[in-house]
Amino acid sequence: MASIKKRVLKNGTVKYDVTVTKRGAPRLFKSCSTMALAKAWARETERDIERGAWRGTAMAEEMTLGQLLERYSEEVLPSKRSGTDLQSRVRRVMKHNIVRLPLIALTPEQLAQFRDMRLKSTVQVGGPKGKTIRRISGQTVRHDLALIRAAIRHALREWGLVLPAGDPVQHVRLPPQSKGRERRTEGDEFERILAEARSSKSPKLAAAIEFSVETTMRRSEVCNLRWKDINFERKIARCLVTKNGDPRDAPLSARAIAVLQSLPRRDGDEGELIFGMKPGSYTQAFNRVVDRLGLENIRLHDLRHEGASRVAQKLNGNVIALAKVTGHKTLSMLQRYTHLRAEDVATLLD
Structure with missing residues (x-):
């Protein structure tokens, strides 16, 4: 059964803490902004438990994006033909703060900020005799987001990951595809x-x-x-x-x-x-x-x-x-x- 307790924060905001206790699932908690939302969540959760459709979000709450990418790199990528290149991409993505977010907190807004930050960043290319600085291409950022999407979708299918809003990458606008290269050797x-x-x-x-x-x-x-x-x-x-x-x-x-x-x-x-x-x-x-x-x-x-x-x-x-x-x-x-x-x-x- 469910219990709902009203709680008033120091700033005057009112919260309604819901606890659902029902055989077939661990004790579940949720904080809602209104009594109506609290009752609706309690009814829906109890109904899901009764019909065996309830799935917990513990993995999404405890695992960060970085931990997901590391597991994906170790368990999945070695079997892929382009696995070595993708593992290198994982290491590059791991340098960014977004990987610290729990998967439950990974929103399209967070991914859009990551996309925009990547598009503004630069990379050094060339050897010691001729290094140049250039902007990261839109195609590179598309590949970064595709990697994150692939890891999340694999976890949703194979590892029991539950994200209430589904795959967040699908709601992110991808950068336009880069113009195809036309470079050929010239002269000698x-x-x-x-x-x-x-x-x-x-x-x-x-x-x-x-x-x-x-x-x-x-x-x-x-x-x-x-x-x-x-x-x-x-x-x-x-x-x-x-x-x-x-x-x-x-x-x-x-x-x-x-x-x-x-x-x-x-x-x-x-x-x-x-x-x-x-x-x-x-x-x-x-x-x-x-x-x-x-x-x-x-x-x-x-x-x-x-x-x-x-x-x-x-x-x-x-x-x-x-x-x-x-x-x-x-x-x-x-x-x-x-x-x-x-x-x-x-x-x-x-």
């Missing part, structure tokens, strides 16, 4: 990158860079390729680790095959990684090359844009064949990665 930039990579401490870096452009493969696809995945006779590479989880056969150009054949390999070890680098190490090695050359605003993933644009020109607009090379399943994504220069298109019109 690509040749300079290859030359610098050949002189680096990473013995297969230059080969990986050239292979990435020739095949348009993603970083993870390149780094996870093994010799057993290559069929030189059919001129294909079997990509088992892909972004969407579906294996695919990537066609290999004559130059891509030549790059592979130039690499050393151990006899009989078909399971050997071809390029011998983890995705993160590949990115770091590429960034060091770019930094030493003093090139601005170029990233490893831009090689995929460069490769897609080169292949598109070779295929004279055959989007079906181009999609087979890049692995894209939609024309919209294919367009985002293909950046033909006007002068290149003009040559096709002659």
Whole structure:
């Protein structure tokens, strides 16, 4: 049964403290601003307990957002293909005060303040020879909020989390998506990158860079390729680790095959990684090359844009064949990665 006690605070505010004691649930408390609200809450709570629909909010009251993200990072992310990158994002989000809030107190207003604060913050990019400061992009903030949303929804489904108002992230306006990058290498930039990579401490870096452009493969696809995945006779590479989880056969150009054949390999070890680098190490090695050359605003993933644009020109607009090379399943994504220069298109019109 329920009991309601009237309480007057020092500032004159009146509160009505409700206690519900009923078999099937622990003793429950709530403070309401009016007697009507107190009675309504007591009736609803007793009704939920009677029909077995009552679920407690103890987890939401005791667990902070930071604790939730830590558990999500430890138990869920290792099984995801992009888990390492997402764990790095968790560590970045953990630096902000919002992670100290109990989940029960995490409101859309609090998340909107986090969003606005992130949009105003800056990050330092570049190596020791050319560091620059730039604003955090809207896309980065979208990814931060998506991570929080994924962790909360997983806890709601799997861990017994109860939030009376549901997932708070769904009520937060996301920043607009960033404009897709159109950066390609220009002039002799690509040749300079290859030359610098050949002189680096990473013995297969230059080969990986050239292979990435020739095949348009993603970083993870390149780094996870093994010799057993290559069929030189059919001129294909079997990509088992892909972004969407579906294996695919990537066609290999004559130059891509030549790059592979130039690499050393151990006899009989078909399971050997071809390029011998983890995705993160590949990115770091590429960034060091770019930094030493003093090139601005170029990233490893831009090689995929460069490769897609080169292949598109070779295929004279055959989007079906181009999609087979890049692995894209939609024309919209294919367009985002293909950046033909006007002068290149003009040559096709002659």
